Amino acid sequence: MTNDSQMKVVAGEAGYLLEDVPHLTDYIPQLPTFPNPLQFNPAYSVVKQYFVNLDDTVAQKIVVHKSSPRGTHFRRAGPRQRVYFEFDEVHACIVTCGGLCPGLNTVIREIVCGLHYMYGVTRILGIDGGYRGFYAKNTIPLTPKVVNDIHKRGGTIIGTSRGGHDTFKIVDSIQDREINQVYIIGGDGTQKGAAAIYQEIRRRGLKVAVAGIPKTIDNDISVIDKSFGFDTAVEEAQRAINAAHVEAESTENGIGVVKLMGRYSGFIAMYATLASRDVDCCLIPESPFFLEGSGGLYEYLERRLKENGHFVLVIAEGAGQDLLADELHTMNEKDASGNKLLQDVGLWISHKIKDHFAKTQRLHITLKYIDPTYMIRAIPSNASDNVYCTLLAQSAVHGAMAGYTGFTVGPVNGRHAYIPFNRITETQNKVVITDRMWARLLSSTNQPSFLTPKDVLEAKKEEEPPTQLLDGENCKDSKDAVAATTST
Ligand SMILES: Nc1ncnc2c1ncn2[C@@H]1O[C@H](COP(=O)(O)OP(=O)(O)OP(=O)(O)O)[C@@H](O)[C@H]1O
Ligand SMILES: O=P(O)(O)OC[C@H]1O[C@](O)(CO)[C@@H](O)[C@@H]1O
Ligand SMILES: [Mg+2]
Numbered sequence: 001m002t003n004d005s006q007m008k009v010v011a012g013e014a015g016y017l018l019e020d021v022p023h024l025t026d027y028i029p030q031l032p033t034f035p036n037p038l039q040f041n042p043a044y045s046v047v048k049q050y051f052v053n054l055d056d057t058v059a060q061k062i063v064v065h066k067s068s069p070r071g072t073h074f075r076r077a078g079p080r081q082r083v084y085f086e087f088d089e090v091h092a093c094i095v096t097c098g099g100l101c102p103g104l105n106t107v108i109r110e111i112v113c114g115l116h117y118m119y120g121v122t123r124i125l126g127i128d129g130g131y132r133g134f135y136a137k138n139t140i141p142l143t144p145k146v147v148n149d150i151h152k153r154g155g156t157i158i159g160t161s162r163g164g165h166d167t168f169k170i171v172d173s174i175q176d177r178e179i180n181q182v183y184i185i186g187g188d189g190t191q192k193g194a195a196a197i198y199q200e201i202r203r204r205g206l207k208v209a210v211a212g213i214p215k216t217i218d219n220d221i222s223v224i225d226k227s228f229g230f231d232t233a234v235e236e237a238q239r240a241i242n243a244a245h246v247e248a249e250s251t252e253n254g255i256g257v258v259k260l261m262g263r264y265s266g267f268i269a270m271y272a273t274l275a276s277r278d279v280d281c282c283l284i285p286e287s288p289f290f291l292e293g294s295g296g297l298y299e300y301l302e303r304r305l306k307e308n309g310h311f312v313l314v315i316a317e318g319a320g321q322d323l324l325a326d327e328l329h330t331m332n333e334k335d336a337s338g339n340k341l342l343q344d345v346g347l348w349i350s351h352k353i354k355d356h357f358a359k360t361q362r363l364h365i366t367l368k369y370i371d372p373t374y375m376i377r378a379i380p381s382n383a384s385d386n387v388y389c390t391l392l393a394q395s396a397v398h399g400a401m402a403g404y405t406g407f408t409v410g411p412v413n414g415r416h417a418y419i420p421f422n423r424i425t426e427t428q429n430k431v432v433i434t435d436r437m438w439a440r441l442l443s444s445t446n447q448p449s450f451l452t453p454k455d456v457l458e459a460k461k462e463e464e465p466p467t468q469l470l471d472g473e474n475c476k477d478s479k480d481a482v483a484a485t486t487s488t
Contacts (some may be wrong), residue, residue: 005202006195006406007420010240014254015069016055016397019367021399021407024084024209025204031403034084038118046105052398058417060223068335074223077395077409079118084403085180085209087120092400093179094142095134097193098184098337100374102232103389105150105157105187110393111183112147117400118394125179125401126157131193132164134173147364151386152423154378160186163336166192173201181209181400184319188425189217189337191408198406209400212231212408212421213392219267220429223419224410226394231265232385233376237272240372245278248310248367254308255301255311255353259346259365261376262316263339265430268376269316270441274286280304280311281447284348285318286365286431287438289450298356305363313349317373320345346371389414434459 008020025031037292039050056076064071094111095105096104108126115121126131126140140146140158150157174182174197184194191212198210214221219230237260244256260269266284273282281300283289290296304311324330325341332340350369357365371452381389388411395416407418431438433449442449 005199006422006424010156012070013461015071016320017071018075019182019420019423020403021420022073022198022202024207024403024405027205028207030042030163031084031207033372033403034086035085036081036083036401037087037120037473038350046340051081052076054080054212058205058412060412060415062259068422073331074412074419075404077399077416077418079398080402081403083119085119085401088122090115090119090121090181090401091123091177091179092121092127092181092183093125093127093139093174093177094158094183095130095185096158096160096215097130097184097190097222098160098162098215099187099217100160100377101215101227102154102229102377103385104155104160104215104229105147105153105213106386106389107185107213107228107383107393108142109147109151110390111142111397112142114394115181116144116395118397120159122171125177128165129159129247130161131166131170132161133159135166135169136164138485139177151389153369157186161336162189162339165196165337167193167200169198169402170197170204171204174201174411175204175206176475180207181211183213183396183400184213187218188189188221188428189339190215191221191421192425194408195406198421202406205255209403209405210407211396211400211405212424213396214408214424216263216411217268218262219239220263221410221424222284222427223412223423225414227410228389228475229377229381230271230385232382233261233268233378234275235382236269236376237268237372238276239311240278240370240375241272241278244368244370245276245310247370248312251366252309253305253363253365254309255305255313255365257313257315257346257350257353257367257369259315259317259344259369259371261373263318263342264428266319267429267431269314270321270431270438274444275443277444278312279314281310281313281445282441283313283315283319284431285316285321287319287433288322288455291356295450297450298353302362303355304446305365315346315349315356317342320349327417344371385456443483 004295012016057073059071097393123143128137194212201208216227244258246255246340248256273279408424
Protein backbone atom coordinates (compact mmCIF):
# COMPACT_ATOMS: atom_id res chain seq x y z
CA MET A 1 0.00 0.00 0.00
CA THR A 2 1.28 3.49 -0.80
CA ASN A 3 0.07 6.38 1.27
CA ASP A 4 0.34 10.08 0.75
CA SER A 5 -1.76 12.70 2.44
CA GLN A 6 -4.14 13.00 -0.51
CA MET A 7 -4.64 9.46 -1.70
CA LYS A 8 -3.94 5.95 -0.44
CA VAL A 9 -3.38 3.38 -3.13
CA VAL A 10 -4.12 -0.19 -2.13
CA ALA A 11 -3.23 -2.98 -4.57
CA GLY A 12 -5.19 -6.24 -4.71
CA GLU A 13 -5.35 -9.35 -6.85
CA ALA A 14 -5.52 -9.38 -10.64
CA GLY A 15 -4.55 -5.75 -11.09
CA TYR A 16 -7.09 -4.42 -8.57
CA LEU A 17 -6.24 -0.92 -7.35
CA LEU A 18 -8.11 1.05 -4.71
CA GLU A 19 -7.48 4.79 -4.89
CA ASP A 20 -8.67 5.41 -1.38
CA VAL A 21 -9.50 8.66 0.41
CA PRO A 22 -7.89 9.82 3.65
CA HIS A 23 -9.44 9.11 7.04
CA LEU A 24 -9.16 11.12 10.25
CA THR A 25 -7.47 8.13 11.91
CA ASP A 26 -4.60 8.40 9.38
CA TYR A 27 -3.28 11.29 11.43
CA ILE A 28 -5.25 11.12 14.71
CA PRO A 29 -4.91 7.57 16.00
CA GLN A 30 -7.33 5.94 18.42
CA LEU A 31 -10.31 8.14 17.77
CA PRO A 32 -13.40 6.80 19.55
CA THR A 33 -16.26 5.49 17.41
CA PHE A 34 -19.99 5.40 18.04
CA PRO A 35 -22.87 3.32 16.65
CA ASN A 36 -24.49 4.95 13.64
CA PRO A 37 -27.81 6.45 14.82
CA LEU A 38 -29.33 5.68 11.41
CA GLN A 39 -30.10 2.16 12.58
CA PHE A 40 -32.64 3.59 15.04
CA ASN A 41 -34.25 5.78 12.38
CA PRO A 42 -37.76 4.44 11.62
CA ALA A 43 -37.51 5.47 7.94
CA TYR A 44 -34.49 3.24 7.49
CA SER A 45 -35.90 0.25 9.40
CA VAL A 46 -37.15 -1.19 6.10
CA VAL A 47 -33.69 -1.19 4.55
CA LYS A 48 -32.35 -4.73 4.24
CA GLN A 49 -28.74 -3.74 4.64
CA TYR A 50 -28.42 -0.48 6.57
CA PHE A 51 -24.74 0.01 6.04
CA VAL A 52 -22.25 -0.11 3.25
CA ASN A 53 -19.75 -2.91 3.67
CA LEU A 54 -16.37 -1.43 4.54
CA ASP A 55 -14.78 -3.34 1.66
CA ASP A 56 -17.24 -2.13 -1.02
CA THR A 57 -15.55 -0.32 -3.86
CA VAL A 58 -16.71 1.04 -7.21
CA ALA A 59 -14.90 0.18 -10.46
CA GLN A 60 -13.85 3.09 -12.62
CA LYS A 61 -13.96 1.00 -15.75
CA ILE A 62 -16.86 -1.32 -16.37
CA VAL A 63 -16.27 -2.47 -19.92
CA VAL A 64 -13.52 -5.03 -19.78
CA HIS A 65 -12.06 -7.94 -21.69
CA LYS A 66 -11.49 -11.47 -20.40
CA SER A 67 -7.88 -10.66 -19.67
CA SER A 68 -8.25 -7.08 -18.50
CA PRO A 69 -6.76 -6.18 -15.14
CA ARG A 70 -9.46 -5.32 -12.59
CA GLY A 71 -8.25 -1.71 -12.64
CA THR A 72 -8.90 1.37 -10.54
CA HIS A 73 -11.59 1.45 -7.87
CA PHE A 74 -12.94 4.06 -5.47
CA ARG A 75 -14.42 3.62 -2.02
CA ARG A 76 -18.19 3.24 -2.18
CA ALA A 77 -20.16 6.07 -0.58
CA GLY A 78 -22.88 5.51 2.01
CA PRO A 79 -23.54 5.11 5.73
CA ARG A 80 -21.10 3.12 7.87
CA GLN A 81 -21.91 1.03 10.94
CA ARG A 82 -19.65 3.10 13.19
CA VAL A 83 -19.30 6.88 13.08
CA TYR A 84 -16.49 9.10 14.35
CA PHE A 85 -18.60 11.98 15.60
CA GLU A 86 -21.27 12.08 18.30
CA PHE A 87 -24.33 14.04 17.18
CA ASP A 88 -23.88 16.84 19.75
CA GLU A 89 -20.19 17.11 18.97
CA VAL A 90 -20.70 18.03 15.30
CA HIS A 91 -20.34 21.66 14.27
CA ALA A 92 -20.66 21.75 10.48
CA CYS A 93 -20.33 24.48 7.91
CA ILE A 94 -21.27 24.75 4.24
CA VAL A 95 -19.70 27.03 1.62
CA THR A 96 -20.48 27.53 -2.08
CA CYS A 97 -17.81 28.91 -4.45
CA GLY A 98 -17.42 29.72 -8.16
CA GLY A 99 -20.21 30.34 -10.69
CA LEU A 100 -23.86 29.52 -10.11
CA CYS A 101 -25.33 26.20 -11.05
CA PRO A 102 -28.89 24.83 -10.81
CA GLY A 103 -29.17 22.65 -7.70
CA LEU A 104 -26.83 24.53 -5.33
CA ASN A 105 -29.70 25.24 -2.95
CA THR A 106 -30.85 21.64 -3.12
CA VAL A 107 -27.41 20.40 -2.06
CA ILE A 108 -27.35 22.92 0.81
CA ARG A 109 -30.85 21.85 1.86
CA GLU A 110 -30.04 18.16 1.79
CA ILE A 111 -26.77 18.52 3.73
CA VAL A 112 -28.67 20.38 6.45
CA CYS A 113 -31.59 17.93 6.46
CA GLY A 114 -29.31 14.89 6.18
CA LEU A 115 -27.18 16.00 9.14
CA HIS A 116 -30.25 16.92 11.15
CA TYR A 117 -32.64 14.06 10.47
CA MET A 118 -30.19 11.20 9.95
CA TYR A 119 -27.57 12.11 12.55
CA GLY A 120 -29.32 14.53 14.95
CA VAL A 121 -26.87 17.36 14.22
CA THR A 122 -28.18 20.84 15.11
CA ARG A 123 -25.18 23.15 14.71
CA ILE A 124 -24.74 24.00 11.01
CA LEU A 125 -23.42 27.27 9.63
CA GLY A 126 -23.59 28.70 6.13
CA ILE A 127 -20.45 30.61 5.20
CA ASP A 128 -21.54 33.84 3.52
CA GLY A 129 -20.16 34.51 0.03
CA GLY A 130 -17.65 31.78 -0.83
CA TYR A 131 -14.15 31.18 0.54
CA ARG A 132 -13.56 34.77 1.54
CA GLY A 133 -16.67 34.55 3.75
CA PHE A 134 -14.70 32.37 6.18
CA TYR A 135 -12.68 35.36 7.30
CA ALA A 136 -14.47 38.42 5.96
CA LYS A 137 -18.17 37.97 6.58
CA ASN A 138 -20.82 36.73 8.93
CA THR A 139 -22.16 33.21 9.04
CA ILE A 140 -25.75 32.14 8.51
CA PRO A 141 -27.24 29.56 10.90
CA LEU A 142 -28.87 26.80 8.87
CA THR A 143 -31.74 24.66 10.16
CA PRO A 144 -34.25 22.44 8.36
CA LYS A 145 -36.77 25.26 8.76
CA VAL A 146 -34.46 27.85 7.14
CA VAL A 147 -33.71 25.61 4.17
CA ASN A 148 -37.16 24.09 3.78
CA ASP A 149 -38.14 25.74 0.47
CA ILE A 150 -34.80 26.75 -0.96
CA HIS A 151 -34.61 23.97 -3.54
CA LYS A 152 -37.34 25.78 -5.46
CA ARG A 153 -35.08 28.78 -5.97
CA GLY A 154 -32.12 29.30 -8.27
CA GLY A 155 -28.75 30.56 -7.01
CA THR A 156 -27.34 29.86 -3.56
CA ILE A 157 -28.86 31.25 -0.38
CA ILE A 158 -25.43 31.54 1.22
CA GLY A 159 -23.87 33.42 -1.72
CA THR A 160 -20.78 32.61 -3.74
CA SER A 161 -17.66 34.34 -5.04
CA ARG A 162 -14.50 33.87 -7.07
CA GLY A 163 -11.02 34.51 -5.67
CA GLY A 164 -10.33 35.18 -2.00
CA HIS A 165 -8.92 31.79 -1.13
CA ASP A 166 -6.49 32.26 1.75
CA THR A 167 -5.81 28.82 3.17
CA PHE A 168 -4.36 29.93 6.50
CA LYS A 169 -7.04 32.47 7.24
CA ILE A 170 -9.74 29.95 6.30
CA VAL A 171 -8.32 27.25 8.55
CA ASP A 172 -7.80 29.79 11.36
CA SER A 173 -11.49 30.62 11.06
CA ILE A 174 -12.46 26.93 11.08
CA GLN A 175 -10.30 26.40 14.17
CA ASP A 176 -11.55 29.53 15.97
CA ARG A 177 -15.19 28.64 15.39
CA GLU A 178 -14.55 25.02 16.44
CA ILE A 179 -16.01 23.72 13.20
CA ASN A 180 -15.33 20.01 12.66
CA GLN A 181 -17.11 19.21 9.38
CA VAL A 182 -16.60 21.39 6.31
CA TYR A 183 -18.79 20.88 3.23
CA ILE A 184 -17.41 22.65 0.18
CA ILE A 185 -19.55 22.91 -2.96
CA GLY A 186 -17.80 24.09 -6.11
CA GLY A 187 -16.00 23.37 -9.36
CA ASP A 188 -12.42 22.46 -10.20
CA GLY A 189 -11.00 25.64 -8.64
CA THR A 190 -13.04 25.14 -5.48
CA GLN A 191 -11.93 21.53 -5.14
CA LYS A 192 -8.28 22.64 -5.44
CA GLY A 193 -9.01 25.10 -2.64
CA ALA A 194 -10.67 22.33 -0.62
CA ALA A 195 -7.58 20.14 -1.06
CA ALA A 196 -5.39 22.95 0.31
CA ILE A 197 -7.73 23.41 3.31
CA TYR A 198 -7.67 19.67 4.02
CA GLN A 199 -3.83 19.62 3.86
CA GLU A 200 -3.54 22.50 6.30
CA ILE A 201 -6.10 20.97 8.66
CA ARG A 202 -4.13 17.74 8.59
CA ARG A 203 -0.86 19.58 9.17
CA ARG A 204 -2.40 21.14 12.27
CA GLY A 205 -3.70 17.72 13.39
CA LEU A 206 -7.33 18.90 13.70
CA LYS A 207 -10.28 16.54 13.91
CA VAL A 208 -12.06 18.21 11.00
CA ALA A 209 -13.56 16.30 8.06
CA VAL A 210 -13.39 18.10 4.70
CA ALA A 211 -15.91 16.96 2.07
CA GLY A 212 -16.16 18.36 -1.46
CA ILE A 213 -19.32 18.28 -3.54
CA PRO A 214 -18.42 18.83 -7.21
CA LYS A 215 -20.34 21.60 -8.97
CA THR A 216 -19.96 22.93 -12.48
CA ILE A 217 -22.50 23.69 -15.08
CA ASP A 218 -19.86 22.99 -17.75
CA ASN A 219 -19.69 19.29 -16.76
CA ASP A 220 -15.90 19.52 -16.90
CA ILE A 221 -15.10 17.63 -13.67
CA SER A 222 -13.29 14.42 -14.42
CA VAL A 223 -13.96 10.93 -13.03
CA ILE A 224 -17.62 11.51 -12.10
CA ASP A 225 -20.40 10.59 -14.52
CA LYS A 226 -21.77 14.11 -14.78
CA SER A 227 -22.17 17.15 -12.60
CA PHE A 228 -25.43 18.29 -11.02
CA GLY A 229 -27.35 21.04 -12.76
CA PHE A 230 -26.04 20.00 -16.16
CA ASP A 231 -29.31 18.36 -17.24
CA THR A 232 -31.31 21.37 -16.05
CA ALA A 233 -29.01 23.71 -17.99
CA VAL A 234 -29.30 21.64 -21.17
CA GLU A 235 -33.07 21.63 -20.84
CA GLU A 236 -33.16 25.42 -20.45
CA ALA A 237 -30.79 25.80 -23.41
CA GLN A 238 -33.44 24.08 -25.54
CA ARG A 239 -35.74 27.03 -25.02
CA ALA A 240 -33.18 29.40 -26.50
CA ILE A 241 -32.51 27.07 -29.42
CA ASN A 242 -36.25 26.75 -30.04
CA ALA A 243 -36.57 30.52 -30.12
CA ALA A 244 -33.65 30.80 -32.53
CA HIS A 245 -35.24 28.16 -34.75
CA VAL A 246 -38.64 29.85 -34.76
CA GLU A 247 -37.07 33.21 -35.59
CA ALA A 248 -34.87 31.74 -38.34
CA GLU A 249 -37.66 29.69 -39.87
CA SER A 250 -40.02 32.62 -40.05
CA THR A 251 -37.94 34.79 -42.38
CA GLU A 252 -36.27 34.16 -45.70
CA ASN A 253 -32.66 33.12 -45.13
CA GLY A 254 -33.12 33.49 -41.39
CA ILE A 255 -30.13 32.72 -39.19
CA GLY A 256 -30.42 32.11 -35.43
CA VAL A 257 -27.25 32.20 -33.34
CA VAL A 258 -27.30 30.91 -29.74
CA LYS A 259 -24.33 31.26 -27.40
CA LEU A 260 -24.18 28.76 -24.55
CA MET A 261 -21.87 28.37 -21.56
CA GLY A 262 -18.78 26.19 -21.76
CA ARG A 263 -15.47 27.81 -21.02
CA TYR A 264 -13.13 24.95 -21.93
CA SER A 265 -15.59 22.16 -22.69
CA GLY A 266 -18.56 22.07 -25.01
CA PHE A 267 -20.78 19.55 -23.25
CA ILE A 268 -23.74 21.91 -22.83
CA ALA A 269 -23.62 22.94 -26.51
CA MET A 270 -23.15 19.34 -27.65
CA TYR A 271 -26.01 17.87 -25.58
CA ALA A 272 -28.35 20.79 -26.29
CA THR A 273 -27.67 20.33 -30.02
CA LEU A 274 -28.16 16.59 -29.92
CA ALA A 275 -31.39 16.97 -27.98
CA SER A 276 -32.83 19.75 -30.11
CA ARG A 277 -32.38 18.41 -33.67
CA ASP A 278 -33.01 21.94 -34.97
CA VAL A 279 -29.34 22.91 -35.03
CA ASP A 280 -27.36 23.09 -38.26
CA CYS A 281 -23.99 23.71 -36.70
CA CYS A 282 -22.52 23.42 -33.21
CA LEU A 283 -19.13 24.95 -32.43
CA ILE A 284 -17.26 24.02 -29.24
CA PRO A 285 -13.85 24.87 -27.72
CA GLU A 286 -12.45 21.40 -28.39
CA SER A 287 -13.12 21.54 -32.12
CA PRO A 288 -11.26 24.26 -34.05
CA PHE A 289 -13.12 25.77 -36.99
CA PHE A 290 -12.53 28.29 -39.75
CA LEU A 291 -14.79 30.65 -41.64
CA GLU A 292 -13.48 31.22 -45.15
CA GLY A 293 -12.82 28.90 -48.05
CA SER A 294 -13.61 25.35 -48.96
CA GLY A 295 -14.92 23.32 -46.00
CA GLY A 296 -15.35 26.48 -43.92
CA LEU A 297 -18.39 27.80 -42.04
CA TYR A 298 -19.46 30.38 -44.66
CA GLU A 299 -19.53 27.82 -47.45
CA TYR A 300 -21.63 25.42 -45.35
CA LEU A 301 -23.94 28.22 -44.25
CA GLU A 302 -24.65 29.31 -47.81
CA ARG A 303 -25.31 25.76 -48.91
CA ARG A 304 -27.73 25.11 -46.04
CA LEU A 305 -29.56 28.40 -46.58
CA LYS A 306 -30.06 27.48 -50.22
CA GLU A 307 -31.29 23.99 -49.26
CA ASN A 308 -33.39 24.85 -46.17
CA GLY A 309 -33.98 28.58 -46.17
CA HIS A 310 -32.85 28.95 -42.57
CA PHE A 311 -29.91 28.09 -40.30
CA VAL A 312 -29.40 27.62 -36.54
CA LEU A 313 -25.91 27.97 -35.08
CA VAL A 314 -25.07 26.99 -31.49
CA ILE A 315 -21.74 28.20 -30.20
CA ALA A 316 -20.11 27.50 -26.84
CA GLU A 317 -18.58 30.58 -25.23
CA GLY A 318 -15.06 29.12 -25.31
CA ALA A 319 -15.16 28.20 -29.02
CA GLY A 320 -13.03 30.10 -31.53
CA GLN A 321 -11.28 32.20 -28.90
CA ASP A 322 -8.02 31.91 -30.86
CA LEU A 323 -9.71 33.50 -33.89
CA LEU A 324 -11.05 36.35 -31.77
CA ALA A 325 -7.72 36.92 -30.09
CA ASP A 326 -6.00 37.17 -33.50
CA GLU A 327 -8.51 39.73 -34.71
CA LEU A 328 -9.22 41.75 -31.63
CA HIS A 329 -5.71 41.71 -30.13
CA THR A 330 -7.24 41.13 -26.72
CA MET A 331 -5.46 41.50 -23.42
CA ASN A 332 -5.06 38.33 -21.41
CA GLU A 333 -7.55 39.33 -18.73
CA LYS A 334 -8.42 37.04 -15.83
CA ASP A 335 -11.17 36.87 -13.22
CA ALA A 336 -10.53 36.93 -9.46
CA SER A 337 -9.91 33.16 -9.45
CA GLY A 338 -7.38 33.34 -12.28
CA ASN A 339 -9.73 32.02 -14.97
CA LYS A 340 -9.23 33.59 -18.38
CA LEU A 341 -11.93 36.11 -19.25
CA LEU A 342 -13.44 35.25 -22.60
CA GLN A 343 -14.50 37.53 -25.43
CA ASP A 344 -18.12 37.35 -26.61
CA VAL A 345 -17.78 34.85 -29.43
CA GLY A 346 -21.54 34.91 -30.11
CA LEU A 347 -21.54 38.60 -30.88
CA TRP A 348 -18.30 38.30 -32.87
CA ILE A 349 -19.53 35.46 -35.08
CA SER A 350 -22.88 37.19 -35.63
CA HIS A 351 -21.05 40.26 -36.94
CA LYS A 352 -18.73 38.13 -39.07
CA ILE A 353 -21.67 36.35 -40.70
CA LYS A 354 -23.55 39.59 -41.34
CA ASP A 355 -20.41 41.20 -42.82
CA HIS A 356 -19.79 38.20 -45.02
CA PHE A 357 -23.25 38.29 -46.58
CA ALA A 358 -23.17 42.08 -46.89
CA LYS A 359 -19.84 41.87 -48.70
CA THR A 360 -20.63 38.98 -51.03
CA GLN A 361 -24.23 40.12 -51.67
CA ARG A 362 -25.09 36.57 -52.68
CA LEU A 363 -27.98 36.22 -50.20
CA HIS A 364 -30.00 38.65 -48.16
CA ILE A 365 -30.05 37.29 -44.62
CA THR A 366 -31.76 38.14 -41.33
CA LEU A 367 -29.75 37.18 -38.26
CA LYS A 368 -30.95 37.04 -34.65
CA TYR A 369 -28.46 36.54 -31.83
CA ILE A 370 -29.74 34.99 -28.61
CA ASP A 371 -27.51 34.97 -25.52
CA PRO A 372 -29.17 32.94 -22.75
CA THR A 373 -25.84 32.42 -20.93
CA TYR A 374 -26.83 33.26 -17.37
CA MET A 375 -30.44 32.15 -17.77
CA ILE A 376 -29.45 28.51 -18.04
CA ARG A 377 -27.57 28.51 -14.76
CA ALA A 378 -29.71 30.85 -12.64
CA ILE A 379 -32.79 28.63 -12.62
CA PRO A 380 -33.79 26.04 -9.99
CA SER A 381 -32.80 22.46 -10.71
CA ASN A 382 -35.21 20.09 -12.42
CA ALA A 383 -36.64 16.95 -10.83
CA SER A 384 -33.84 14.57 -11.78
CA ASP A 385 -31.12 17.03 -10.71
CA ASN A 386 -32.94 17.49 -7.40
CA VAL A 387 -32.78 13.76 -6.71
CA TYR A 388 -29.15 13.68 -7.82
CA CYS A 389 -28.30 16.61 -5.49
CA THR A 390 -29.97 14.77 -2.60
CA LEU A 391 -27.82 11.69 -3.16
CA LEU A 392 -24.65 13.79 -3.40
CA ALA A 393 -25.44 15.65 -0.19
CA GLN A 394 -26.29 12.50 1.72
CA SER A 395 -23.17 10.71 0.47
CA ALA A 396 -21.06 13.64 1.70
CA VAL A 397 -22.74 13.60 5.12
CA HIS A 398 -22.31 9.82 5.53
CA GLY A 399 -18.63 10.13 4.53
CA ALA A 400 -17.82 12.92 6.98
CA MET A 401 -19.69 11.19 9.81
CA ALA A 402 -17.72 8.01 9.07
CA GLY A 403 -14.47 9.96 9.52
CA TYR A 404 -13.43 10.19 5.88
CA THR A 405 -11.86 13.47 4.85
CA GLY A 406 -10.13 15.05 1.87
CA PHE A 407 -12.69 13.55 -0.50
CA THR A 408 -15.13 14.54 -3.21
CA VAL A 409 -18.36 12.63 -3.72
CA GLY A 410 -19.81 11.67 -7.05
CA PRO A 411 -21.28 8.89 -9.15
CA VAL A 412 -18.84 6.67 -10.99
CA ASN A 413 -20.68 4.43 -13.43
CA GLY A 414 -23.90 5.10 -11.56
CA ARG A 415 -22.59 4.27 -8.07
CA HIS A 416 -21.73 7.00 -5.62
CA ALA A 417 -18.11 6.94 -4.49
CA TYR A 418 -15.57 8.87 -2.42
CA ILE A 419 -12.87 10.17 -4.74
CA PRO A 420 -9.55 11.70 -3.60
CA PHE A 421 -9.31 15.44 -4.34
CA ASN A 422 -6.26 15.09 -6.57
CA ARG A 423 -8.09 12.71 -8.91
CA ILE A 424 -10.80 15.32 -9.44
CA THR A 425 -8.46 18.29 -9.84
CA GLU A 426 -5.59 16.88 -11.91
CA THR A 427 -7.44 17.03 -15.23
CA GLN A 428 -10.52 18.61 -16.76
CA ASN A 429 -13.23 16.75 -18.57
CA LYS A 430 -13.49 17.61 -22.26
CA VAL A 431 -15.47 16.52 -25.29
CA VAL A 432 -13.25 14.19 -27.30
CA ILE A 433 -13.77 14.98 -30.95
CA THR A 434 -12.53 11.60 -32.09
CA ASP A 435 -15.22 9.96 -30.00
CA ARG A 436 -18.47 8.45 -31.22
CA MET A 437 -20.60 11.04 -29.40
CA TRP A 438 -19.10 13.89 -31.42
CA ALA A 439 -19.53 11.82 -34.57
CA ARG A 440 -23.21 11.48 -33.66
CA LEU A 441 -23.45 15.23 -33.41
CA LEU A 442 -21.73 15.75 -36.76
CA SER A 443 -24.10 13.31 -38.40
CA SER A 444 -27.16 14.90 -36.78
CA THR A 445 -26.28 18.44 -37.92
CA ASN A 446 -24.48 17.49 -41.15
CA GLN A 447 -21.92 20.19 -40.41
CA PRO A 448 -18.35 19.84 -41.64
CA SER A 449 -15.86 18.56 -39.08
CA PHE A 450 -13.50 21.44 -40.01
CA LEU A 451 -10.70 18.88 -39.78
CA THR A 452 -8.31 17.77 -42.47
CA PRO A 453 -7.36 14.07 -42.56
CA LYS A 454 -4.05 15.16 -41.01
CA ASP A 455 -5.87 16.91 -38.15
CA VAL A 456 -7.91 13.77 -37.50
CA LEU A 457 -4.74 11.70 -37.29
CA GLU A 458 -3.21 14.22 -34.88
CA ALA A 459 -6.35 14.31 -32.71
CA LYS A 460 -6.44 10.53 -32.57
CA LYS A 461 -2.80 10.44 -31.52
CA GLU A 462 -3.41 12.99 -28.76
CA GLU A 463 -6.43 11.29 -27.31
CA GLU A 464 -5.71 7.63 -27.90
CA PRO A 465 -8.68 5.85 -26.31
CA PRO A 466 -7.78 2.91 -24.08
CA THR A 467 -10.50 0.80 -25.67
CA GLN A 468 -12.93 1.24 -28.52
CA LEU A 469 -15.69 -0.66 -26.84
CA LEU A 470 -17.83 2.04 -25.38
CA ASP A 471 -20.07 4.60 -27.02
CA GLY A 472 -19.35 8.04 -25.64
CA GLU A 473 -16.70 6.60 -23.37
CA ASN A 474 -14.06 9.03 -24.41
CA CYS A 475 -16.26 12.01 -23.68
CA LYS A 476 -14.77 11.61 -20.22
CA ASP A 477 -11.36 12.98 -19.60
CA SER A 478 -10.76 10.15 -17.15
CA LYS A 479 -10.92 7.96 -20.25
CA ASP A 480 -12.90 5.39 -18.29
CA ALA A 481 -16.22 6.69 -17.18
CA VAL A 482 -19.46 6.56 -19.12
CA ALA A 483 -22.45 8.82 -18.78
CA ALA A 484 -24.81 6.96 -16.51
CA THR A 485 -27.83 7.59 -14.37
CA THR A 486 -27.28 8.03 -10.67
CA SER A 487 -28.09 5.66 -7.89
CA THR A 488 -26.44 4.71 -4.67
N1 LIG B 1 -5.51 26.37 -7.28
C1 LIG B 1 -6.31 26.86 -6.32
N2 LIG B 1 -5.96 26.78 -5.03
C2 LIG B 1 -6.76 27.28 -4.06
N3 LIG B 1 -7.94 27.87 -4.30
C3 LIG B 1 -8.35 27.97 -5.56
C4 LIG B 1 -7.57 27.48 -6.64
N4 LIG B 1 -8.23 27.73 -7.80
C5 LIG B 1 -9.37 28.36 -7.44
N5 LIG B 1 -9.46 28.50 -6.10
C6 LIG B 1 -10.54 29.15 -5.35
O1 LIG B 1 -11.74 28.41 -5.55
C7 LIG B 1 -12.86 29.29 -5.68
C8 LIG B 1 -13.64 28.98 -6.92
O2 LIG B 1 -12.79 28.90 -8.07
P1 LIG B 1 -13.32 29.27 -9.53
O3 LIG B 1 -13.80 30.69 -9.52
O4 LIG B 1 -12.28 28.91 -10.50
O5 LIG B 1 -14.63 28.42 -9.72
P2 LIG B 1 -14.82 26.84 -9.81
O6 LIG B 1 -14.85 26.27 -8.45
O7 LIG B 1 -13.82 26.27 -10.73
O8 LIG B 1 -16.29 26.77 -10.37
P3 LIG B 1 -16.78 27.07 -11.87
O9 LIG B 1 -15.59 27.21 -12.74
O10 LIG B 1 -17.62 25.90 -12.22
O11 LIG B 1 -17.59 28.31 -11.78
C9 LIG B 1 -12.31 30.71 -5.66
O12 LIG B 1 -12.61 31.27 -4.40
C10 LIG B 1 -10.81 30.54 -5.88
O13 LIG B 1 -10.05 31.49 -5.17
O1 LIG C 1 -19.45 35.31 -15.23
P1 LIG C 1 -18.98 34.34 -14.25
O2 LIG C 1 -19.81 34.27 -13.03
O3 LIG C 1 -17.53 34.46 -13.94
O4 LIG C 1 -19.18 32.89 -14.86
C1 LIG C 1 -18.89 32.53 -16.16
C2 LIG C 1 -18.29 31.15 -16.23
O5 LIG C 1 -18.80 30.27 -15.28
C3 LIG C 1 -19.10 29.01 -15.86
O6 LIG C 1 -20.49 28.88 -15.87
C4 LIG C 1 -18.55 27.84 -15.08
O7 LIG C 1 -17.17 27.85 -15.06
C5 LIG C 1 -18.52 29.08 -17.28
O8 LIG C 1 -19.24 28.37 -18.22
C6 LIG C 1 -18.50 30.55 -17.54
O9 LIG C 1 -17.45 30.92 -18.38
MG1 LIG D 1 -13.79 26.14 -12.88
